[in-house]
Amino acid sequence: MVPMEDINLHFTGDFHAIGAANNLLAAMLDNHIQQGNALGIDPRRVTWKRCVDMNDRQLRFVLDGLGGKANGTPREDGFDITVASEIMAVFCLASSIADLKERLSRIVVGYTYDDRPVTAGDLHAVGAMAALLKDALKPNLVQTLEGTPAFVHGGPFANIAHGCNSVIATRMAMRLGDYAVTEAGFGADLGAEKFLDIKCRMAGLRPDAVVVVATVRALKMHGGLDKKSLGTEDLAALERGIPNLLRHVSNIKNVYRLPCVVAVNRFPTDTDAEIGCVIERCRELGVNVRLSTVWADGGRGGEELAREVVRLCEMPSDFTFSYDLDGTIEDKIEAVVRRVYGGAGISVAAPAKKEIDRLTALGFDRLPVCIAKTQYSFTDDPTVPGAPEGFTVTVRGVKVSAGAGFLVVLTGEIMTMPGLPRVPAAEHIDVSDDGRISGLF
Numbered sequence: 001m002v003p004m005e006d007i008n009l010h011f012t013g014d015f016h017a018i019g020a021a022n023n024l025l026a027a028m029l030d031n032h033i034q035q036g037n038a039l040g041i042d043p044r045r046v047t048w049k050r051c052v053d054m055n056d057r058q059l060r061f062v063l064d065g066l067g068g069k070a071n072g073t074p075r076e077d078g079f080d081i082t083v084a085s086e087i088m089a090v091f092c093l094a095s096s097i098a099d100l101k102e103r104l105s106r107i108v109v110g111y112t113y114d115d116r117p118v119t120a121g122d123l124h125a126v127g128a129m130a131a132l133l134k135d136a137l138k139p140n141l142v143q144t145l146e147g148t149p150a151f152v153h154g155g156p157f158a159n160i161a162h163g164c165n166s167v168i169a170t171r172m173a174m175r176l177g178d179y180a181v182t183e184a185g186f187g188a189d190l191g192a193e194k195f196l197d198i199k200c201r202m203a204g205l206r207p208d209a210v211v212v213v214a215t216v217r218a219l220k221m222h223g224g225l226d227k228k229s230l231g232t233e234d235l236a237a238l239e240r241g242i243p244n245l246l247r248h249v250s251n252i253k254n255v256y257r258l259p260c261v262v263a264v265n266r267f268p269t270d271t272d273a274e275i276g277c278v279i280e281r282c283r284e285l286g287v288n289v290r291l292s293t294v295w296a297d298g299g300r301g302g303e304e305l306a307r308e309v310v311r312l313c314e315m316p317s318d319f320t321f322s323y324d325l326d327g328t329i330e331d332k333i334e335a336v337v338r339r340v341y342g343g344a345g346i347s348v349a350a351p352a353k354k355e356i357d358r359l360t361a362l363g364f365d366r367l368p369v370c371i372a373k374t375q376y377s378f379t380d381d382p383t384v385p386g387a388p389e390g391f392t393v394t395v396r397g398v399k400v401s402a403g404a405g406f407l408v409v410l411t412g413e414i415m416t417m418p419g420l421p422r423v424p425a426a427e428h429i430d431v432s433d434d435g436r437i438s439g440l441f
Contacts, residue, residue, distance in 0.1 A: 057419030089404035209312035380412030
């Protein structure tokens with residue numbers, strides 16, 4: 001996509017607008033408490049966090065409002081990364097400015113001393129938040145290096161949010177093109193599950209076909225091969241790792257009942273024997289494999305894949321969701337774990353159970369679930385590769401995103417504020433005297 005540097009940095013300011021709206025709400029919430037607290041908000045039960053578009057583990061837990069009465073009410077606080085903000089989810093699921101405002105008004109920011117939820121609407125923050133988001137709500141039109149038009153709009157991560165671009169951009173693409181292709185990242189257990197169970201359900205979208213993208217290298221890693229050895233042919237490791245791909249394919253075909261094709265992004269080190277192995281195993285599930293070399297050959301490298309997608313789009317399908325909304329919160333979580341992850345069930349920690357009971361009493365139990373989980377495994381443990389069975393997923397927390405319209409289920413050690421690695425990518429980024437940015441890619 002071009003302009004690459006702009007897309008990967010500030011672009012048109014969408015993320016900044018979302019962060020500003022998030023933090024405006026936080027400021028108005030704390031100001032309300034400071035100025036007399038007419039709503040009776042319990043500072044110990046404020047659930048709304050500030051956000052910043054930066055990996056910064058130092059901000060996960062903070063104490064603020066220190067320095068005396070004039071500087072606020074002291075309380076425990078914290079930051080999320082911007083993509084984990086509920087504003088990002090609201091932004092991506094809103095269908096219009098009116099819908100945006102309605103969703104913003106429903107955001108729960110905390111609870112009163114007598115256990116009533118307090119919303120952004122109660123704080124009269126909606127109009128100002130919508131004003132900050134008004135221009136950002138317009139999809140950004142960019143293009144590929146070959147001139148194919150594309151929208152880049154919104155970006156909630158699929159491991160901690162619902163992982164899809166905006167409903168507005170998707171509908172616009174469908175209106176303007178014969179075929180609209182959208183991305184739901186992090187596999188059929190995260191991105192695709194949330195795209196299908198949340199976004200499609202809310203927006204009334206019905207996909208015609210699915211492309212499951214895979215690489216031989218990733219499958220060999222799922223087969224236990226060390227990262228440094230991925231360039232060497234290893235059919236045994238590939239055979240051990242292929243069940244991971246087959247479960248993703250089976251989810252699309254058998255859970256969501258949609259036609260699909262596997263696109264293998266071919267690397268120069270992939271051998272014909274390895275490619276043949278993937279093709280044969282997918283054929284056993286009645287799914288075709290098409291090689292993709294678009295990274296090297298541009299559009300020509302994806303022509304066979306495109307022809308297969310066009311063929312699949314003409315096939316009949318019986319699209320369905322992985323769970324119904326009328327079950328309990330636990331029922332919906334368990335349905336995803338059993339039907340999509342391949343697990344045996346769930347274990348709900350005591351604090352999560354208490355929150356589930358509270359949310360059920362408040363009438364939020366009919367919402368879909370957005371499960372925050374590692375992208376490295378079907379389980380909630382990132383060190384478990386392949387396609388394991390019989391495992392249990394631990395639910396350690398549940399919170400409501402009433403504006404977005406779903407419940408966020410926290411599993412494993414997933415963080416809504418990541419930290420930087422030992423050697424941050426920022427160390428390699430620079431700008432030349434003529435303004436050219438290097439080191440981003």
